[in-house]
Amino acid sequence: GQSLEQPSEVTAVEGAIVQINCTYQTSGFYGLSWYQQHDGGAPTFLSYNALDGLEETGRFSSFLSRSDSYGYLLLQELQMKDSASYFCAVREFGGSSNTGKLIFGQGTTLQVKP
Amino acid sequence: DAGVIQSPRHEVTEMGQEVTLRCKPISGHDYLFWYRQTMMRGLELLIYFNNNVPIDDSGMPEDRFSAKMPNASFSTLKIQPSEPRDSAVYFCASRPGIRTGNYNEQFFGPGTRLTVL
Numbered sequence: 717g718q719s720l721e722q723p724s725e726v727t728a729v730e731g732a733i734v735q736i737n738c739t740y741q742t743s744g745f746y747g748l749s750w751y752q753q754h755d756g757g758a759p760t761f762l763s764y765n766a767l768d769g770l771e772e773t774g775r776f777s778s779f780l781s782r783s784d785s786y787g788y789l790l791l792q793e794l795q796m797k798d799s800a801s802y803f804c805a806v807r808e809f810g811g812s813s814n815t816g817k818l819i820f821g822q823g824t825t826l827q828v829k830p
Numbered sequence: 831d832a833g834v835i836q837s838p839r840h841e842v843t844e845m846g847q848e849v850t851l852r853c854k855p856i857s858g859h860d861y862l863f864w865y866r867q868t869m870m871r872g873l874e875l876l877i878y879f880n881n882n883v884p885i886d887d888s889g890m891p892e893d894r895f896s897a898k899m900p901n902a903s904f905s906t907l908k909i910q911p912s913e914p915r916d917s918a919v920y921f922c923a924s925r926p927g928i929r930t931g932n933y934n935e936q937f938f939g940p941g942t943r944l945t946v947l
Contacts, residue, residue: 747934758939758940759873759938760938764934803873817875817885817886
């Protein structure tokens with residue numbers, strides 16, 4: 717089977733750093749993605765890790781450890797606008813030339829307080 | 831590019847009625863995905879297409895759901911007959927192919943909020 721685990725809620729204050737963890741169990745694995753979704757909006761892409769290590773994009777960083785089936789999203793210098801849901805997603809192997817599909821976790825709701 | 835376009839944005843219907851949701855993917859994208867999002871079940875993949883061909887429909891809940899992609903710029907998701915438990919937000923998403931762009935990034939449409947009474 718396939719499963720992704722991430723915390724359901726996280727609360728932090730403006731200016732702080734927060735880490736959202738994701739553990740996964742899937743058959744066939746290409747990489748780990750992170751998406752952000754504001755209330756009432758559509759998910760938007762944040763990052764993708766195919767290899768072990770840390771990828772940094774501005775205030776956001778994403779980490780992957782393939783051997784541990786674990787990754788995290790790190791948000792620095794939190795702003796009120798970062799209040800949203802964050803989803804980790806695994807891209808599963810699709811076979812032959814197919815690049816596979818995304819399986820999403822249940823999402824973590826981040827609340828940033830003043 | 832206008833991004834992924836979905837219509838209608840909101841749909842309210844009565845149980846038993848047919849519902850058709852529409853999607854126009856980003857031009858040049860090879861993959862199209864239909865998702866359903868509810869509080870209880872999260873974001874579920876229903877079906878996806880590659881070059882207009884259905885690849886995996888294992889997420890389609892039952893025979894009442896069907897999806898088509900007659901050409902590269904249009905797809906429909908149909909529910910017939912609709913039931914109250916189908917109430918959800920339905921997202922369409924598209925993604926480039928392996929040769930044409932960053933195929934790791936999926937672009938979502940604004941979604942259709944469906945309410946079945």
